Amino acid sequence: MEQQVVRRHEGQENRVRRRRPLTPEERRRREIRRKKRRRKVYMARCIVAVIAFLLVFCIGLGIRQLAGFIKGKWEAKEVISKIDDSRLENTVSEKKVTRPEFLVDLLTINEYSRVGHLLPEVKNIFVHYTANAGTSAAQNRSYFENLKDTHETSASAHFIIGYEGEAIQCIPLNEVGYAVMQRNYDSVSIECCYLDESGKFTEATYNKLVEMLAWLVTLYELKPTDILRHYDEGGKMCPKYYVEHEEEWEKLIEDVANYIEEYGVLKESVVE
Numbered sequence: 331m332e333q334q335v336v337r338r339h340e341g342q343e344n345r346v347r348r349r350r351p352l353t354p355e356e357r358r359r360r361e362i363r364r365k366k367r368r369r370k371v372y373m374a375r376c377i378v379a380v381i382a383f384l385l386v387f388c389i390g391l392g393i394r395q396l397a398g399f400i401k402g403k404w405e406a407k408e409v410i411s412k413i414d415d416s417r418l419e420n421t422v423s424e425k426k427v428t429r430p431e432f433l434v435d436l437l438t439i440n441e442y443s444r445v446g447h448l449l450p451e452v453k454n455i456f457v458h459y460t461a462n463a464g465t466s467a468a469q470n471r472s473y474f475e476n477l478k479d480t481h482e483t484s485a486s487a488h489f490i491i492g493y494e495g496e497a498i499q500c501i502p503l504n505e506v507g508y509a510v511m512q513r514n515y516d517s518v519s520i521e522c523c524y525l526d527e528s529g530k531f532t533e534a535t536y537n538k539l540v541e542m543l544a545w546l547v548t549l550y551e552l553k554p555t556d557i558l559r560h561y562d563e564g565g566k567m568c569p570k571y572y573v574e575h576e577e578e579w580e581k582l583i584e585d586v587a588n589y590i591e592e593y594g595v596l597k598e599s600v601v602e
C-alpha cells in the first residue's frame with residue numbers, strides 16, 4: 331500500500347518533469363533529432379522506391395527479352411520451313427517487272443554461307459563480281475556450298491549470274507546472305523561472273539543483271555538508285571570494272587530504270 335503511494339507519487343513527479351518547459355538548447359537538440367529521423371525515413375523510402383523501380387524495370391526487360399527470344403526462334407523456324415518466299419509468286423502481275431528465269435538451287439543451311447536467319451527488310455540491292463575470272467555460276471555456287479566443310483570464310487549471295495547469262499538462286503529472299511558484312515540484314519546481293527581480268531561483265535551477264543535488278547527494285551518498291559556496288563558500302567574493289575568505270579555503273583542504273591519503264595509500271599517515286 332505504501333509502495334503504491336510512493337509509485338503514484340513518483341509518477342506524478344515524472345509527469346511534472348516531462349511537462350517542464352524545455353530549454354532552448356534541448357529544443358534545438360530535439361529538433362535536430364527529429365530532422366535526422368525524418369531524413370532517415372525519407373532516405374529509406376527513396377531507396378525502397380528506387381529498388382522497386384529497378385525491380386519492375388528488370389522484370390519488364392526480362393519479359394521483353396524472353397518474348398523476343400521466343401519470337402526469334404519461331405521466326406527462324408518459319409524461315410527454314412517456308413523456303414519458297416511467297417513474294418516471289420506475287421511479282422508476276424501487271425504492276426511489277428516479271429520475275430526473270432533463274433534456277434533455284436539453295437545452299438544447305440550452315441553457319442558459313444546460309445545461316446537461315448530472317449531478312450527483316452531490304453533497303454538496297456548490292457552488285458558484286460566473283461573475283462575469280464572464268465568461273466561459272468555453278469562453280470561459284472559450289473564454292474559457297476563447300477564453305478560448310480572448308481570453313482575457309484563466310485560468304486554467299488542470294489543470286490549468282492553466270493557469264494552466259496544463267497542465274498542461280500542460292501538463298502531465299504527472306505533469308506540473309508553473307509555478302510556485305512555490315513548490311514547483310516537489310517539488303518539482297520547478286521554475284522556476277524566474268525571472263526577477263528578487267529572484270530567487265532559479258533553482254534549476257536549484263537542483260538541478265540539488268541533484268542534481275544529491275545525485278546528486285548520493283549519487288550521491294552525501291553528506286554534504281556538504291557542499287558549499290560559492294561564498293562559503296564565499305565570501299566571494297568567490287569565489282570572491279572564498275573568501280574574503275576564510274577560512267578559504266580551509272581549507265582547500268584539508267585538501263586535498269588529504262589527496263590522498268592519499258593516492262594513494268596514505273597511509280598512516280600521510282601523516277602529521280
Ligand SMILES: [Zn+2]
Nearest residue numbers: 458459560568
Ligand atoms: Zn562483293
